[in-house]
Amino acid sequence: MQKCCIIFMVILMIVPLVPLKASGMDLTNNQEIEEYLRTVETVTGVPWHILAAIYQYEKNIRKVQKGEIPIQVHQNIWVGIGAINDYSHLPFINSFFGGIGKDGDGDGKAEMTQLADTIYSLAVWISEHGDTDEHYIKALQALYPLEKSLVRIQQFSAIYKHNDTISVAGNSFPIPLNYSYSYRSTWGAGRSFGGRRSHEGTDIFARSWTPVKSTSHGIVEIKGWNKYGGWRVGIRDLNNVYHYYAHLAGYSKDLKEGDIIKPGQVIGYVGSSGYGKQGTTGKFPPHLHYGMYRDTGGKYEWAFDPTPSLHRWEKNDKKGRR
Numbered sequence: 507m508q509k510c511c512i513i514f515m516v517i518l519m520i521v522p523l524v525p526l527k528a529s530g531m532d533l534t535n536n537q538e539i540e541e542y543l544r545t546v547e548t549v550t551g552v553p554w555h556i557l558a559a560i561y562q563y564e565k566n567i568r569k570v571q572k573g574e575i576p577i578q579v580h581q582n583i584w585v586g587i588g589a590i591n592d593y594s595h596l597p598f599i600n601s602f603f604g605g606i607g608k609d610g611d612g613d614g615k616a617e618m619t620q621l622a623d624t625i626y627s628l629a630v631w632i633s634e635h636g637d638t639d640e641h642y643i644k645a646l647q648a649l650y651p652l653e654k655s656l657v658r659i660q661q662f663s664a665i666y667k668h669n670d671t672i673s674v675a676g677n678s679f680p681i682p683l684n685y686s687y688s689y690r691s692t693w694g695a696g697r698s699f700g701g702r703r704s705h706e707g708t709d710i711f712a713r714s715w716t717p718v719k720s721t722s723h724g725i726v727e728i729k730g731w732n733k734y735g736g737w738r739v740g741i742r743d744l745n746n747v748y749h750y751y752a753h754l755a756g757y758s759k760d761l762k763e764g765d766i767i768k769p770g771q772v773i774g775y776v777g778s779s780g781y782g783k784q785g786t787t788g789k790f791p792p793h794l795h796y797g798m799y800r801d802t803g804g805k806y807e808w809a810f811d812p813t814p815s816l817h818r819w820e821k822n823d824k825k826g827r828r
């Protein structure tokens with residue numbers, strides 16, 4: 507390589523790529539984070555909702571200790587191969603050794619403990635794969651080799667994109683309060699069908715065709731028949747919780763997998779389907795079986811008792827009615 511060419515390259519690497527903002531960026535609340543993600547999108551082209559999804563996914567699966575940020579980049583990835591970790595805060599040294607570590611908050615330092623630096627470095631790295639959805643998926647596949655993780659990131663990204671904000675919050679009780687219903691905690695009770703299984707959810711008894719509302723924001727992950735749950739819907743929310751609505755009599759019109767849902771939106775109707783081959787009904791009194799499962803990034807998802815959440819949402823909906 508020509509000497510002048512090398513010098514030119516070094517100069518390119520030394521010049522700070524983009525001084526995004528003045529230093530001292532804390533990114534402590536949703537609004538600041540969202541603003542920052544949108545700025546990073548204008549600079550790198552990587553859609554803010556993809557970055558938001560990565561951030562949210564990492565936040566979910568990791569127990570963040572005090573002073574830590576949710577997105578943890580491995581030191582070797584940050585500084586590159588053969589680099590000396592003592593210089594990890596120097597963006598041009600990092601890029602010289604093929605590390606991704608860059609300065610995103612404009613303080614001249616590439617710090618892997620700073621959320622702004624980490625997000626920006628990740629975005630630049632993703633943008634180097636190309637600028638179409640396929641390219642972004644390729645980049646995400648490299649980051650998340652487990653298909654399940656990749657699916658989660660795509661689901662979160664779709665939820666953020668649809669809502670056009672990262673401030674997606676709120677819940678609803680699944681049955682409209684002006685219908686009659688009753689429920690109590692039946693967590694862990696025995697089952698009459700399917701061998702020895704314990705009850706992973708709460709049964710809300712109501713008349714057939716009582717509307718069933720989504721309890722959360724989310725995306726329809728699954729819809730259709732299963733032999734225990736009958737006609738059921740599974741909705742994934744941004745906390746990586748899977749909401750399971752079973753034994754339905756029918757679905758709300760046009761509901762399909764991939765739909766983005768908001769709390770209170772009718773997704774189906776109470777019924778008594780299930781416990782047999784497709785179409786079986788009436789093996790038990792009509793009720794909504796509602797289950798919640800948390801995905802912590804591992805192989806399995808863990809059921810937890812939805813009853814306390816149901817009580818909370820019911821109380822909230824009552825307050826809203828007054």
Ligand SMILES: [Zn+2]
Binds near residue numbers: 705708795796
């Ligand atoms: Zn049940």
